[in-house]
Amino acid sequence: MGKKAKSKPVIEEETTTESGFSQFDLDERILKAIGELGWEKPTQVQQSLIPLALEGKNILARARTGSGKTAAFLLPIIQNVVQISSVSFLLFLNY
């Protein structure tokens, strides 16, 4: 009897993983504005911070100057403002 060939683990490349800003749950108008700025990918600090901020976590972050901290903090804030304004608008329409 021959040796049983060990099957290799199948490592599938996650080709569908989104590495751009559209991976975040941001309003499409925000994503459009980011696109217009020509930003293709979030920086490291944005990648780490934006999902947590969108969950409503309090965040203290430190990163080099020019690493994109401003947008990392502002994009989730803008998302909240947009969300709140949409809700108010809907409430107004239903009034």
Ligand SMILES: Nc1ncnc2c1ncn2[C@@H]1O[C@H](COP(=O)(O)OP(=O)(O)OP(=O)(O)O)[C@@H](O)[C@H]1O
């Ligand atoms: N994801 C991104 N892709 C490309 N450019 C970006 C991205 N995020 C920010 N930038 C640009 O990089 C530059 C530096 O970003 P920013 O000033 O926000 O960094 P910062 O970490 O807040 O810096 P500082 O500590 O000096 O306040 C800016 O011109 C900004 O428009």
